[in-house]
Amino acid sequence: MVSHHARSLAVDVPVSGTAPRRVWPRFLTSEHPFPWLAPITALILAFGVYPLLYALWLSFFKRNPITRMNVFNPTWNWGKLIGDERVWGAIGHTYLYTITALSIELCLGLAIALLLDSDRKGYGLLRALMTLPLVVPPAVTGMMFLLMLDGSFGVLSTGLVSLGLWPPQHPILASSGSALAGVLLADIWQWTPFMVLIMLAGLRALPKEPFEAAAIDGATPAQAFFRLTLPMLSRIIALAVLIRGVDLFRIYDYVKVMTDSGPGTATETLTSYAGTIYFKNADFPYASTISLFTLLLVIITSSLFIKLFKVRF
Amino acid sequence: MQETFWQRRLRDVAAVLVVGVFMFPLFWWALTSFKPTSAIFDKDGIVWFNFKPTLVNYAVTMLGKSRAELAIESGNTFGVGGASSYDSRQTIIDSLIVAIGATALTVLLAVMAAYALSRMRFRWRQAYLNWILSQRFMPPIAIIVPVVFMFHYMSLLDTRLGLILVDTLINLPIAVLLMKSFYDDVPVDVDEAAMIDGATRLQIFWRVVLPMVKGGVAATAVLCFIFSWTEFLLSLFLTNSIRTLPVKITTFVTSTGSEWGFIAALGTTAVIPSFIFILLVQKQLVRGLTLGSLKE
Numbered sequence: 077m078v079s080h081h082a083r084s085l086a087v088d089v090p091v092s093g094t095a096p097r098r099v100w101p102r103f104l105t106s107e108h109p110f111p112w113l114a115p116i117t118a119l120i121l122a123f124g125v126y127p128l129l130y131a132l133w134l135s136f137f138k139r140n141p142i143t144r145m146n147v148f149n150p151t152w153n154w155g156k157l158i159g160d161e162r163v164w165g166a167i168g169h170t171y172l173y174t175i176t177a178l179s180i181e182l183c184l185g186l187a188i189a190l191l192l193d194s195d196r197k198g199y200g201l202l203r204a205l206m207t208l209p210l211v212v213p214p215a216v217t218g219m220m221f222l223l224m225l226d227g228s229f230g231v232l233s234t235g236l237v238s239l240g241l242w243p244p245q246h247p248i249l250a251s252s253g254s255a256l257a258g259v260l261l262a263d264i265w266q267w268t269p270f271m272v273l274i275m276l277a278g279l280r281a282l283p284k285e286p287f288e289a290a291a292i293d294g295a296t297p298a299q300a301f302f303r304l305t306l307p308m309l310s311r312i313i314a315l316a317v318l319i320r321g322v323d324l325f326r327i328y329d330y331v332k333v334m335t336d337s338g339p340g341t342a343t344e345t346l347t348s349y350a351g352t353i354y355f356k357n358a359d360f361p362y363a364s365t366i367s368l369f370t371l372l373l374v375i376i377t378s379s380l381f382i383k384l385f386k387v388r389f
Numbered sequence: 390m391q392e393t394f395w396q397r398r399l400r401d402v403a404a405v406l407v408v409g410v411f412m413f414p415l416f417w418w419a420l421t422s423f424k425p426t427s428a429i430f431d432k433d434g435i436v437w438f439n440f441k442p443t444l445v446n447y448a449v450t451m452l453g454k455s456r457a458e459l460a461i462e463s464g465n466t467f468g469v470g471g472a473s474s475y476d477s478r479q480t481i482i483d484s485l486i487v488a489i490g491a492t493a494l495t496v497l498l499a500v501m502a503a504y505a506l507s508r509m510r511f512r513w514r515q516a517y518l519n520w521i522l523s524q525r526f527m528p529p530i531a532i533i534v535p536v537v538f539m540f541h542y543m544s545l546l547d548t549r550l551g552l553i554l555v556d557t558l559i560n561l562p563i564a565v566l567l568m569k570s571f572y573d574d575v576p577v578d579v580d581e582a583a584m585i586d587g588a589t590r591l592q593i594f595w596r597v598v599l600p601m602v603k604g605g606v607a608a609t610a611v612l613c614f615i616f617s618w619t620e621f622l623l624s625l626f627l628t629n630s631i632r633t634l635p636v637k638i639t640t641f642v643t644s645t646g647s648e649w650g651f652i653a654a655l656g657t658t659a660v661i662p663s664f665i666f667i668l669l670v671q672k673q674l675v676r677g678l679t680l681g682s683l684k685e
Binding site: 105106107109112113115116119120124126127128130131134192194196198199202204205207208209211212214215216217219220221222223229231265269322325328329332333347350351354360363364367368370371374375378 | 530619634639642659664
């Protein structure tokens with residue numbers, strides 16, 4: 077932290093009376109950013125940056141399952157990762173999950189936000205109710221949908237069956253073809269309200285004049301939406317997609333609670349695979365490697381997105 | 390664009406319907422928590438309201454009664470077995486300590502850092518802000534294995550303090566971003582006026598600016614509380630005997646069957662504090678959530 081700019085601030089200020097005594101070195105006084113930023117920096121370095129470097133270091137060791145010793149072998153885990161079919165399956169599931177959930181949550185969120193964007197009585201309450209799913213612990217949400225989607229006594233699955241929308245012999249979460257959809261349902265229920273909240277904030281901040289002008293010119297509501305609302309919301313939409321996308325990519329809670337990556341590996345994502353390697357195989361170096369690989373994919377994908385859609389913070 | 394009478398009615402119906410669909414799982418969850426086991430696992434179909442409501446599920450999870458005690462109290466001794474592992478009182482206390490501790494630490498650190506980032510001009514300010522925000526992009530799983538090792542050496546494994554520290558790390562980026570956007574809304578003139586009066590930065594921060602962003606601090610604190618309260622992965626990896634609520638609830642699913650009544654009761658209890666908090670700071674949160682992205 078360099079002090080030139082901060083110092084100029086204090087120097088310009090006329091101080092009433094005598095100049096303050098300099099007891100402390102300047103960078104320890106509150107005029108300097110250092111004391112304001114030191115605690116947070118220390119915490120992030122100790123519990124964020126150091127573990128990350130440690131994980132990288134760990135990924136260069138090969139674990140011997142019998143002696144439980146880690147032997148230095150820098151290419152072992154990364155080579156294993158490339159050749160591991162489960163990793164590729166998990167990448168597929170992760171992207172499928174992220175992209176599906178993101179598109180559904182975004183469209184649904186925007187539609188519901190438009191629906192609830194009204195000043196009439198009662199809409200405030202509806203908007204408040206809409207935020208409630210957000211604060212349910214994801215693990216609890218997982219349990220909730222596990223109960224509701226249960227093949228024999230779940231209210232949703234029996235409802236679908238009795239409506240003839242789902243064959244009774246294939247429980248949703250226990251069939252490899254539909255398990256991911258079941259997990260997605262929990263995610264969509266929980267996080268569509270997040271999109272609604274952000275879109276509502278965006279809609280409420282829009283200027284009124286362009287819409288009035290458009291109405292005078294005889295624009296239809298659809299034209300107003302696609303020509304005015306959508307372009308003006310584009311920045312906040314991009315930001316919401318980025319934040320939500322990064323979270324979706326590291327999906328763990330729902331998968332762990334609802335299907336535990338199963339049936340077989342039908343819902344295994346990168347994070348849940350790393351968890352399995354950690355808990356079941358106790359292969360810590362390989363678990364670290366998979367986690368770092370996940371981080372790498374997050375960075376690459378989100379940078380691409382930021383470049384492509386010119387997201388600014 | 391004025392809506393006609395029927396358009397308005399249509400919007401009302403659709404809005405209520407959509408919100409109703411989203412409320413249904415919560416309603417079903419709360420309903421299940423009052424059901425006796427026989428009504429949850431009914432062979433003849435789904436039981437809606439034709440059951441005798443019971444508080445057994447809450448008595449077991451919240452009061453630590455074993456099923457044996459309850460059965461004896463009600464004069465029924467059929468099929469009783471000890472079930473004290475469903476007692477969740479300690480879990481709730483632990484979860485509260487972790488969530489409140491992490492919230493306090495996060496807010497303290499974020500309020501300080503965001504003030505400097507909003508008010509002071511120094512080189513690398515933007516780069517430093519980006520560095521903090523970039524922590525948000527890191528999947529917790531990427532650091533969890535080394536953190537387990539570190540905590541093992543530091544005797545922080547399976548402690549509330551350890552969990553507080555890691556939860557704080559995860560919450561910091563969003564807290565700093567939120568607080569900075571609240572500070573940015575306070576005009577710099579306020580600081581300058583106080584500075585001319587000879588106040589130090591610390592005095593300005595404590596006496597002038599902080600009181601002006603009280604609402605923002607509350608919103609940030611609520612968000613941090615909810616994040617820690619609902620956190621699952623870190624607690625799963627880092628604790629064993631000290632369990633936070635989301636992890637505890639998953640232990641009710643056993644190979645011999647799931648105790649859905651207990652799960653629903655604990656799950657219902659788990660969402661109540663967050664519901665209250667989020668409704669209290671709704672306004673600030675909606676404003677803060679745009680994260681300044683609407684300002685040009």
